[in-house]
Amino acid sequence: MKTRLIDLKAVWLIMVCAVCLTSCRDNDYVRSIPASATAVMKIDGAVVAGSHKMLSLLPFGDKTADVIDLSREVYAFETVDGNLGICARVKDSDALLEALKTVTTSDVRKQGDYRLADINNSWAVGFNDKSLVVLGPVSVAALPDAQRSIVRMLKQDEDASIMARPMYSKFDSIDSRVAFVAQVQALPEKFAAPFMLGAPKGANASQVAVAAGVDIKDGIVRIDCQSFSFDKSIDRELKKSRAAFRPVKGVFSQSMSHNQLFSLFANVKGKEFLPLLQSDRSLQAVLMGLNTAVDFDNIMRSVDGDLAFMFSGMSQDNIAMTMLARVDNPVWTADVDYWKQSCQPGCSITGSNGSWVYRGGDISFSFGLQGDVFYGISGETPASIQQLLKPSQPIYGEVSRMIAGNRMAMVLNLNPLAANSAAAGGMFDILKPIIDNVKAVVCVMK
Known part of the structure; x- marks a missing residue:
């Protein structure tokens, strides 16, 4: 009986490990989002697939579902220097390469395990077998730097990515198919001001964040949001001010x-x-x-x-x-x-x-x-x-x-x-x- 119990524990442990490893593999592409991102939006892939407007986030039109895995979320993010980025899981890197050749404004070049190109001379594109990253808009002169940034993003491990930040774990508390978490500094000033109400006088917009779920119905985008801070003293004051x-x-x-x-x-x-x-x-x-x-x-x-x-x-x-x-x-x-x-x-x-x-x-x-x-x-x-x-x-x-x-x-x-x-x-x-x-x-x- 004791031997059987040990065997069941072993099977259970193997199953847990398998689930964890599968989950890690599913999320490998997310590590391409830099830890320094000031805003991140997570969009259910099925929502992207069902919306012509959302498909415009990605440059592949009708071929998007063939080259991007829309069973996984698509992420949009803002870098610390103000560029916008898209991160998605690659479904078929060979098909992605062929699709990219039809929309790129430059030859697709290979750099190690990565493929690099640009679209409309303003968006840098890079991908490997797991992750696609689009970054811009930038000037033509800045495209090489943007492509180098993409290579660094594709190379980075989890500790250097958004996955190591509390900002990423905040998504678990948002029950919505479209959600975002952003530092208030990533928002336009006039729209950011109300989120700072209640913050201590010395707090700045990088110390206060917003978590929100997004819903679109009848021509209106509704955002249910909450301001918070990862700094415990600032968060305490924000919560206190709600009264x-x-x-x-x-x-x-x-x-x-x-x-x-x-x-x-x-x-x-x-x-x-x-x-x-x-x-x-x-x-x-x-x-x-x-x-x-x-x-x-x-x-x-x-x-x-x-x-x-x-x-x-x-x-x-x-x-x-x-x-x-x-x-x-x-x-x-x-x-x-x-x-x-x-x-x-x-x-x-x-x-x-x-x-x-x-x-x-x-x-x-x-x-x-x-x-x-x-x-x-x-x-x-x-x-x-x-x-x-x-x-x-x-x-x-x-x-x-x-x-x-x-x-x-x-x-x-x-x-x-x-x-x-x-x-x-x-x-x-x-x-x-x-x-x-x-x-x-x-x-x-x-």
Whole structure:
């Protein structure tokens, strides 16, 4: 009996080892992603196979399923120097070579166990029997360096790859067929700022990360995300700050117009939210100019309920911001006359009865109260405050319905963003083949 038990243990051990070895072989190609990658997206191969847009991630068109193993995930990543990369498992290296010859803009050359080429004089391509890596876009002059980088990636062992990083293991906690984990520094600045809310003042965007699952339905990309940090003290502060965010009621969910680029929705008590806002350098830069004209901090302290920031511009010189917030006991209205008297030379505040305009040089900012709603808007006071609350052409109804119930929601309207894709950069470029022609991206934090 004892001998039989030992035999069963031996069989069990062999089976476990076999499973582990098979798993390792399946993931061999992932070690081509460098450990220094600042963002990594994992896409179920079946999702790639079923989407014409996602197939554009790879250059082989109808032959993709013959040369790339789409039973495994396809990875997109961003390198520390800002290049974008694709990593996939090779199914048939000989067929891949023949397919590459039909799309490459240079001869495919052999370097040891690796094949190297380029596509459209801007994307470097390299592969071996296990892994395909595409890297770019780069200039023609930089292609040799990019190809050398690919060779290093294909050569590196697991310890030098993303597989040795906690970032890679974070994928295990994301239940989605499309998922990404990114350092906040890999995101465009305007979109990164909300993820830094709650981080200690000294923390930088390389120390805070975002883990997210992605779903696409009815023309809307929904991203369910969570900010975190591998630094325990920073992560503790991020988790602590979540108490300041209450479920959004959706009061302003239909206030984003079709031509606004980006919006942030939350529900907060201003006195608790203000310290988080003050510690976020990017958002403070946006609001700093307001604090020189009015006591914006005091206005924020009166907020108690839904809050929305909406932006039409991308650059610091073209913020075009609208702010809407539910307020309670706005005692700051008694200070407006003092603000008028304290204006710097060349500046002024005019208006009365809950509607004022600040003017200074080329800048004007209108603010006031409509019942229990505070409004602030770049430029002159609109003809109708109701037009701010319910514009004639609001963002899509599917988007507004996703906002309520979450701790925070961010919306990217892709119509104006398409013209500004260069300004968006980074992870937007990784997402582009997936979200091309999609109407909006909604990022929610539960």
